[in-house]
Amino acid sequence: MATLRALECLVAVADSGSITQAALLLHSSQPAVSHQIASLEREAGTILLRREPRGVKLTPAGRAAVADARRAIEAAASAVRSARAAGQAAGGVLRLVSAQSLSVALLAPVIRQWDRRYPDVAITLRESTSMDEALGLVDSDEADVALLPTPSSDRFTITAVAEEEIVLATTSGHPLARQSAVRLEDLQGAPLVHFAPDNGLSAWLDQSFARAGVRLEPVMRTSVTTAAPQLAAAGLGIAVCPVSAVSDGFPGAVRPFSPRWIRQLVAVTSGEPDPLVARFIGNLRSHGVRVPRGVRAQLAEGGPSAGGSSAGRSSAGTPGPSS
Numbered sequence: 634m635a636t637l638r639a640l641e642c643l644v645a646v647a648d649s650g651s652i653t654q655a656a657l658l659l660h661s662s663q664p665a666v667s668h669q670i671a672s673l674e675r676e677a678g679t680i681l682l683r684r685e686p687r688g689v690k691l692t693p694a695g696r697a698a699v700a701d702a703r704r705a706i707e708a709a710a711s712a713v714r715s716a717r718a719a720g721q722a723a724g725g726v727l728r729l730v731s732a733q734s735l736s737v738a739l740l741a742p743v744i745r746q747w748d749r750r751y752p753d754v755a756i757t758l759r760e761s762t763s764m765d766e767a768l769g770l771v772d773s774d775e776a777d778v779a780l781l782p783t784p785s786s787d788r789f790t791i792t793a794v795a796e797e798e799i800v801l802a803t804t805s806g807h808p809l810a811r812q813s814a815v816r817l818e819d820l821q822g823a824p825l826v827h828f829a830p831d832n833g834l835s836a837w838l839d840q841s842f843a844r845a846g847v848r849l850e851p852v853m854r855t856s857v858t859t860a861a862p863q864l865a866a867a868g869l870g871i872a873v874c875p876v877s878a879v880s881d882g883f884p885g886a887v888r889p890f891s892p893r894w895i896r897q898l899v900a901v902t903s904g905e906p907d908p909l910v911a912r913f914i915g916n917l918r919s920h921g922v923r924v925p926r927g928v929r930a931q932l933a934e935g936g937p938s939a940g941g942s943s944a945g946r947s948s949a950g951t952p953g954p955s956s
Contacts, residue, residue: 642669744758
């Protein structure tokens with residue numbers, strides 16, 4: 634296969650019309666350039682240059698080869714530029730997979746910032762309700778980083794990025810809405826807008842309720858994390874969900890648990906993050922989880938709000954699933 638150096642020699646000879654001048658342009662020697670051209674001609678099985686008294690001229694085969702040689706040289710230079718930009722965290726492709734509810738609350742502000750600050754970085758995002766699916770995408774190198782509640786697997790590199798609160802969502806007129814904070818035992822027997830089995834929150838909440846000795850009555854299930862609090866606000870039951878699932882302008886009541894129920898959010902990578910991923914993770918740590926002002930005000934009635942806290946706070950709850 635033709636080497637990049639041979640293609641550079643061919644282009645230099647074509648541009649200068651002389652092997653001697655080509656050698657000067659390439660900071661090489663005339664025999665070295667001639668050797669590269671001869672090697673290229675053997676590879677092509679045809680003559681590329683015609684030597685004349687006043688220099689050299691390209692044959693038709695040589696002219697055809699030069700066009701592709703220029704593209705190959707530019708492609709090689711572009712590859713180096715792209716690698717350098719990614720190494721300096723200023724360019725490249727960043728592939729994200731995220732728990733469904735975190736796209737807006739955690740990722741959107743940082744992605745928007747990167748779109749303005751690093752226009753040469755292309756960011757792709759896949760959402761998932763399954764932690765196993767998200768971790769599988771990282772493991773198979775289909776994603777560079779997954780943003781999730783802390784996984785139990787120790788096969789990955791885990792970097793804490795934020796904490797978020799697990800909250801109760803219900804109608805404004807619900808008896809529990811009159812409390813500044815809710816205990817898990819207060820939920821005994823309540824109708825629950827629950828999550829479908831394909832959403833990892835379903836099994837995790839069932840386990841959490843069972844450990845607390847609390848039994849609720851699921852009245853309907855949804856796969857979409859952000860749908861649960863909306864259905865609860867419509868009066869179909871209560872919902873227990875991450876605060877990231879509660880949207881701005883939420884029409885119902887949001888209450889914290891007592892004690893505060895916190896889960897840690899982490900960035901999961903297959904190894905030590907490269908510069909591009911490390912910079913993105915650093916920005917996530919700086920921003921934390923965005924909690925709408927109205928939701929934050931409701932939670933503040935029960936004590937200091939945990940929403941949007943930094944990753945350095947201690948966690949007061951069991952790590953959650955991908956949701």
